[in-house]
Amino acid sequence: MKLELRGITKRFGSLVANDSISLTVQPGEVHALLGENGAGKSTLMNVLYGLYQPDEGQILLDDEAVVFAGPGDAMQAGIGMVHQHFMLIPVFTVAENVMLGHEPTHAGGVLDLAKARELVREISSRFGFEISPDALVSDLPVGAQQRVEIIKALSRDAKVLVLDEPTAVLTPQETDELMVIMKQLAASGTSIVFITHKLREVQAVADTITVIRLGKVVGEAEPTASSAELASLMVGRDVDLTVDKPPLHAGADALVVTELTHFDDHGQKLLDDVSFTVRAGEILAIAGVQGNGQTELTEAILGLRHRVYGSVKLGGRELVGSSVRDILDAGVGYVPEDRKKDGLVGEFSVAENLMLDRSFAGPFTKGLGVDFAHRDEFAREAIGEFDIRTPGGSTPAGRLSGGNQQKVVLARELSRDLQLFIASQPTRGVDVGSIEFIHERIVAVRDSGIPVLIVSTELDEITALADRIAVMYRGRIVDIVPSDTPRSTLGQLMAGVVA
Amino acid sequence: MTALAPVHETVAAPPRNWKTPIVLSVLAAVTFVVFGLLGNAQEVTFRWSEADDTISLASLVVASQPLCLVLGVLTLLGAGFAYYRAYRREKVPLWVSIGVGALFIIGLFANVGAGATVPVVFILTGAIGLSTAVIFGSLAGVVGERVGVANIAIEGQLLAGAFVAAVVASVTDSLFLGLIAAMIGGALVSMVLAVFSLRYVVDQIVVGVVLNVLVVGITNFFYSAVLSDNSEEFNFPGTLPSLPIPLLSSIPVIGPVFFDQRITTYVMFLLIPTVWFVLFKTKWGLRIRAVGEHPLAADTVGINVNNTRFWTVTVAGLIAGFGGAALTIGSVGAFVREMSAGQGFIALAAVILGRWNPWLAAVAALLFGFSRNFRIWAGQIGSPIPPDLIAMTPYLVTLIAVSVLVGKAVAPAAVGKPYIKE
């Protein structure tokens, strides 16, 4: 089926998420939609899928204009979508998930499970998936869940399949397999819209590439285009993620993590014998596909997790078993992976967020009360020093842009006497200008002789910042390698392959 | 390409779950020690038939203490088996828990009733009668929570149903119309809940609590402004008749308990499997549960989340309203101020105790009625146990159960969360 978007505009208040976007997807084509985080790709696809109504513009299927009041209409018209965050119900079986919304039934609305199972088996075998229709989705690994999503779309005879950042949660191997599936689907006549911000994947699989930036189409390209060309289209200027980093002056071992192991409440081992050291004045970056224990590692160091065994020594002091507050007081600065959930209180003002972890004692307190004068003064200074774009210190932090929110977190965490600095995904969902600023600040921390631990799933960020790189896979550190290790080697390590 | 890194054992042996064996061993210890070793040697009479029964069974007369010792040994065996299963990280079968629980209850009656009579039929029918409204309420609660709406207003729905049933039945002289009106009354309360929580996105618990206060206020107002002065005209509905089912109703014990009841009770018996079947075996049930677990996922497959929630909650209101009718025309007849007396809240507790399953929720609700009837019986035979403490027991058990026993994971994931989209 041929899909055409004409002049799609979507506004959220004063924010224009999609600005007159037009593109055409030919039948049987893999059409990559390339753009940075926040460029408006997901909004566009939600418009296409009927989750949002466009303010202007038209959607055409096989040259006929269509209007989708909801996802039901879009599906009816033959559009299937694999969301970035899977739209699966964990407590349902595969068959139940696949049939939901178009259930085969006996008389009287009684579910025909046999038919649903058969459908799952049939589609699975067509693409060589090994998925049992009776497995609970929550028991399936991430890669298999994604396949359930694909089965779900195909079970509704999707002629256009939209894949929204499908590789974010996959290992390189699983990614390769997905590429094969995409080509297979395209060959069978399905049109594929592949949304991503990863250049290499686009080059590997796309027939056509549309690049969008800040809600606008900025160009179309052939897959033969070089990475540099694509990247500069994507960010709008010659992308240079390398940071001016003075030579390393590492001191003694400052953070020593030994045999750190962590179980979740179900007895699942999430960290497995993790050992590494970070020297004073050094950045150790942890690379890996999302969900391989990186989040758990930083949270375990900060004392946020139970059932943690092993040792974390900071300047000779054992941190395992201490409370979060004691660990923070020991001089650990921490930028959490999900700043909206863990880093900020959205309804609190910028000034309040800047004193979030310092309400117990110190300059922000006066007796049992808050020292409002100091709080506001501190906010004024931090807003200036970190270039936080906000109407003022009393604006709720939730109203700021991602980059400015991150600067609030950074300003707070860097304003203490640090012994260790941990930043998890420090530039996720942050605009390019702020990325540069944040990277500079992180390097400045390193140069002041503090050990720095960075977690990132973006290899570009890893190679730009790291003095050494530790690669995690399934809760273990596969290897620790120098920062100039080739990308291909890192990729293999991220898949658990030991060189 | 070289070998994959060795994949370590990623799953530790899961922790053993000792909760069930501990609970069972406590019950067993009480049965054996308190009822048995420290028990009462007097005889207890289990009476199976009432005077007017067609087929009369002889009463069973046994000495309380030896009986309880036997029961104690059996419960101890059950508890021991539970420990064995838990040690092997296996599930304790449900029948073991139910068996130990049943033996404990027999022991309790044998102990308290030593020197007196245990009228089995009276106790069971009374328990069902006292539970009817709660069971309807709990079914309404299960339905509502399964679709993701926490319904604190069950209390108000029962009260509204009770009031409307009595008034409409009095005015129209038709008990049938009273039943229908009660359902509509319950559904109206539900619709207000749904409109406020879905359309205006007010916190569901806030709306629920306020609706309860509102229904109490309105029924109290009409009661004192209209009903109390004109009770002949507005509050004299009569009661639904007993409808014994021929033959079946003459089976000893089972007959009077299950087959000689009012229409409200029969509907209740039928509604429990119906709710279960609809929720778990039909496409509407699948969609309801999908909306309650992951509304966004349901939306992306074309299910209208808020519509589904609205109509499902309305149906829950019909059920609760019907249960309210059981309080007036299904029982005493006339309406009394605030006569729901917290039964809606108990229904809510039964939903949680019953893990959002209609069968288990109904059983949990039945236990409340059972304990209320136990208190009545214990009072009649002059038991020295303070009645206030007996009255407290079911709430205490619920408190312990919700905080210790019930896992957190079983609740529908999206209960109480609004689904906001453009």
Add this chain to the structure above:
Amino acid sequence: MSTDQSVNALPPQPRANQLLQAVLGGGFVRTLLAIVLAFAVASLLIIFTNEDVITASGYLFGRPGDFFSAAGSAVGDAYAALFRGSIYNYNADTVVAAFRPLTETLRFAGPLIAGGLGVALSFRVGMFNIGAQGQILVGAAFASFASSMIHLPYGIHLIVAVLFGLVGSALWAAIVGVLKAFTGAHEVIVTIMLNYIAISLVTYLMRTPLLHDMEGSNNPMTIPPDPTAVLPRILGEGFALHLGFVFAIIAVVVYWWLMERSTTGFRLRMVGINPDAARTAGIDVRKIYILAMTLSGLFVGLAAVNQALGREGSFTPSVDGGIGFDAITVALLGGSRALGVLGAGILFGALKAGGPAMQVADVAPEVLGVVQALIVLFIAAPPLIRTIFHLPGRPKRAPRKVKATKQLEEAS
């Protein structure tokens, strides 16, 4: 799907934000309109149950004037009685009697304000404490014990009795915090169960020598407090208004300082809005839950003391007088803020004080319960009020849409 729900085994707080939206809402104009609307609905109830009106409606089309004048006088009489009963009795013979209704309003407001503050505090921490009823009962039982079984001199006795009451309520409330913190049990169901347990327990105790005069009647009832432990009247014997109201005013100030100015309040509010961020900021969220419920119980305890020591007589297990649930509506109407709760408490106090006068005017005072519920219902749904009164909608439609985006992003 999401694998990291195991963090510290604390329950998620999805409802907190939304609860706060509901409890913090309410501008002045909107509140006023909600009150007007609630009274308007109540007027309809009064009109259609009034006998003169019903008679007149028989010949509505013949003489519509009769109908409307009957309706008007029914409503007018009812609200005039409410005014006389709760604010100023213009029919009274003496000045003292004329102003007595106002002091009665304040007397009723005292426990409502204190209880409302307690519930409001739990709201601000993202918890729905609907256990004020049980907390009042336990606090009252404690206060009764101290006031009748312990005998102390003037002054000291009152202080001891008040402290007993506060501690009793706080202990009962703390159970909720402990259970929530360590087992993840939902506070709504826990508080409901604790209400019933408190009723049975206190009824039981009121039959035992601990609280009961065993030579007296068999009904559960306390022994009257020693005169040394009764809250003294503050406007002389002509008025029943007692020290409890002053305590409530002090509580308002304390609550304001605690929530808006203190570091403890900062942490309480932080946990209420975003417990994840609070934990990351080194705050022990469990401790905060326990602390919050204890503090909540202390404020509720003041309501218990008001009920138990506000009069000379003994009391029964119905001592809470519905204040446990009224406190929830007070907290909601007051937006969980100090001044709001003060205003809401006085308003609902007036509704309680005006009841008897309405009864005299032959209007069922229960209509005031309807008013109370409707006010809160209308307040909770701002768009409803805006629609009914054609108020301009807020210009920013953006946040609602952004929320859907956010939900999409965050769904996992």
